[in-house]
Every structure is written in structure tokens, then in C-alpha cells.
Amino acid sequence: MERTGAIEKQSMVRLENIKKSFDVSGKSVEVIGGIDLDIEKNEFVVLFGAGQCGKTTLLKMIAGLEDITKGTVYIDGKKSSGFHPGVGMVYQTTSLFPWLTVMGNVEFGPKARGIKKEERRKKAQYYIDLVGLHGFEKHYPVKLSGGMCQRVGIARAYCNDPDIILMDEPFGHLDAQTRYMMEEEVEKIWAKEKRTVIFVTNNIEEALYLADRIIILTECPAVVAKEYRIDLPRPRSMVSEEFLALREEISQLVDIPRESEEKAV
């Protein structure tokens, strides 16, 4: 709880000294080394760090899908234990049900909660339209491109009315062009639907394009190395002076080669 004068501001997500160790061949390996974090309602927070630093593990602990070794997660002020219905997840690779159509996948959550057909169809249609898939309602995932599948995943997450949406490198497997398009889509949807989003990536441009705040994690065991509040106006230009200056600063901090340097090696 943050104190601002006499008023107490409650975080949507609060992590208190979160630690995680895995047992690997009988040895305890610490992956998360003690993370404290407060995330405000409707904030767009990006967890940024090198591959294998523990980002997915942290996200899973927030979702209640992974046991916490030490520390506490609070969701909307309440101590969280296990899966929380107010948390939705969009995964790295598509996790759609292949035997269900686009409509079937998006309405799956409300259907499981017993929402009547007419109501859940209306809602699912709204989110299908919002992610730009109008006309694809009856298609099966096998007939869709990677970007379209991720759109369905996003619509499915929103259709469950979560307060918090966790996105785990959702565009990591897409080609560069589709990735830019999807980043624009997510930004637009977030501007319209305003939820608390925690987005994992190891792509600096993506982080800077989307985030209100970037949390930079150290390599394993992950702790918060630094955080940046990004106040650039939205929608952002990836070639503005301020954007490029921040990209340079963060690149140097985390020493991640740019795409062109990676290719040159």
C-alpha cells in the first residue's frame, strides 16, 4: 500500500519479496531472488529481461499457476493463493483449442461460467470484432496465421472480464511486420478497454512502445535492476528522438545486441 498524504492508494498487483527456487537434480536453484513490485490499476507494465532470467516464472506466480517459494502476491489488496479468476493470460505460443472455432474459443470462458448463449455470443463477437477478426468466427485455428491465433488468444482473455491480463511474450514467434501490427493492436485495445496489463518481453522496442513502466530484471536469479517510467505520448513513434534515446540507454544497461548486431555476428 502506497501512502500519498492521508490517502492510501491500493495497488492492483503487489509483490512482496517474491522468491522462487527450483529443485534441479536434487539441488535448489534460485530463479527469482526477491522481487518487490506495486502495479497500479490500469497500468501497462512490461517485465523486461534476458532469456531464461525468470520472467515466465514470475508471471506464472502472479497468475497462481506456480508455487511461490517465499513472499506474497496480493491481487487488488487480497492475498492471492492459487489461481485467481480475475487474472487472464495470453501465452507465448497459441494455446487455442484446435477443435473449437474462433467463436468457440473466445466464448469458452463465459460458456464455462454458465453465461447464456445469446449474452456470451454478443460479448465474444464484440471482442472478435475488436481484435479485427470479423468474418473469421467459424474458422478453426488450423486455418489461421500465427498473428490471427494470437488475436484470438487476446480476445479470449478479454472475454473473461479479467481485471488483470498477463501476456507472456505473445508476439515472440511472429515475423517482424506482424509483430509491429500486433503491438499497435494491443496498444489500441488497452487504450479502449483499460485493464491492468503485465507484459513480458525481451524486445526493447516492444517494451518502449507499450509500457507505462518498464521493469528491468537481472539475469537469473531475477531481481529488479532498474525501472523506467515511460511518459512518451501514445501512440508512440519508434523513430522519435526520445524513443531512440531511451532505447539506447536501456540497451546499454542490459547490454543486449540490436538485431543488426546479432545478424552481423
Ligand SMILES: Nc1ncnc2c1ncn2[C@@H]1O[C@H](COP(=O)(O)OP(=O)(O)OP(=O)(O)O)[C@@H](O)[C@H]1O
Ligand atoms: N519447472 C522447472 N523446473 C526447473 N527449472 C525451471 C522450471 N521452470 C523454469 N525453470 C528454469 O528457470 C529459469 C527461468 O525460466 P523462465 O522460463 O521463467 O525464464 P524466461 O525469462 O521467461 O525465459 P524466456 O525469455 O527464454 O522465455 C530457467 O533457467 C529455467 O530452466
